[in-house]
Amino acid sequence: MAKVPELEGCIADGESYQQAGQNIEIIMQQWIETAQELGREIPTPKTRSILA
Secondary structure (H helix, E strand, C coil), X not given: XXXXXXXXXXXXXXXXXXXXXXXXXXXXXXXXXXXXXXXXXCCCCCCCXXXX
């Protein structure tokens, strides 16, 4: 599983760490696009995604 603490609810998984890392990149982009569409603030990144 991979998650981005700064982006609430931004979590992805995959069959491997590599796949989870690839999936979180997609989910982060979708999260940011949705936030922009809704006029919400996008937090400044503090860390890279965390694979757990």
